[in-house]
């Protein structure tokens with residue numbers, strides 16, 4: 598992990614996933630070409646996509662040398678497709694292939710995503726997320742979340758099938774902002790108290806950022822409790838003070854930064870945002886407009902009133918054509934409240950009130966965008 602700070606430090610926390618769909622034999626040439634190019638693009642943003650895929654296939658086969666005849670054939674096929682792809686780049690008849698795009702997972706757990714059919718994404722199944730997405734399809738928030746198409750199974754693993762929000766962009770710039778003043782659920786807190794479990798991995802992540810952060814006891818145990826780690830992350834970043842934090846930014850030029858753990862103050866956030874939009878005032882305006890529309894939709898949403906929304910992100914996407922949009926993603930920790938209870942998402946959290954600070958964070962984000970715009974000549 599690169600923790601040195603500042604641009605142009607590169608830290609790609611998780612890699613993209615390459616998949617080869619099943620039942621390819623039954624599909625037509627152009628369909629297969631389309632799909633294969635998509636799969637290739639999923640694994641090429643780091644440069645050598647075929648190498649990545651080979652590695653992945655080897656790992657799946659459980660051996661570092663033998664990848665099996667079918668898989669070897671597939672790789673050969675892909676290599677041929679890639680050659681073809683290189684050729685078609687210089688050929689004027691493949692205009693439609695211009696829409697191919699590299700896919701990037703900016704934050705979150707490694708291995709959670711797979712490419713679906715063109716424009717769709719498979720995310721490892723989570724019942725909580727499924728319930729939310731289903732309800733959101735009928736809510737005022739529908740235009741602000743990825744379209745949801747149900748559960749599908751692939752290689753004995755269930756996935757939620759949803760829109761790939763990058764699909765309509767050319768070389769998009771992407772930013773993930775985790776919303777809310779709290780990043781763990783109240784129920785996680787209760788569980789951690791009942792069954793305290795020291796996390797060595799979190800201790801290590803903590804020490805890597807600040808060797809002084811662990812207490813004597815934590816140092817002795819070489820571990821920290823999850824809520825303690827999450828709270829430490831919240832106060833180190835802008836989560837506790839502004840109600841959101843930047844998780845990662847990938848720019849159109851390919852630079853990618855997930856090193857925002859210490860981005861805490863408004864001024865630091867503004868610098869990151871300015872860099873993200875490359876000083877483009879029009880993009881800033883579009884983002885501000887979209888955020889304001891989202892806020893109105895959230896204030897009217899029945900779903901939002903009735904859920905504790907924790908760990909959910911806003912995904913910002915724009916490209917050189919001047920398009921800029923924001924969506925809500927990640928409902929893995931968005932849970933329904935008891936029927937009698939609602940949240941305003943602005944009241945400060947006190948254990949038991951379940952407030953998550955989502956709208957407070959959005960107010961602050963909107964105010965930051967507005968200030969930036971008011972400062973432009």
Ligand SMILES: Nc1ncnc2c1ncn2[C@@H]1O[C@H](COP(=O)(O)OP(=O)(O)OP(=O)(O)O)[C@@H](O)[C@H]1O
Pocket residue numbers: 701702703704705706707709718743759760761762763771773908910912926927928929
């Ligand atoms: N529908 C989508 N379209 C395009 N990109 C997406 C979509 N959903 C997620 N991503 C990408 O994947 C990243 C991680 O998404 P998400 O937060 O849903 O994953 P997660 O593993 O559940 O995260 P966490 O560990 O925070 O719970 C996002 O930052 C974004 O780059």
Ligand SMILES: O=P(O)(O)O[C@@H]1[C@H](O)[C@H](O)[C@@H](OP(=O)(O)O)[C@H](OP(=O)(O)O)[C@H]1O
Pocket residue numbers: 780802823827830908929930
């Ligand atoms: O960003 P970091 O510093 O790497 O920390 C992770 C981050 O807070 C994730 O949101 C969290 O997953 P959840 O939101 O799903 O709890 C994960 O917990 P985990 O390791 O228990 O999955 C943390 O390790």
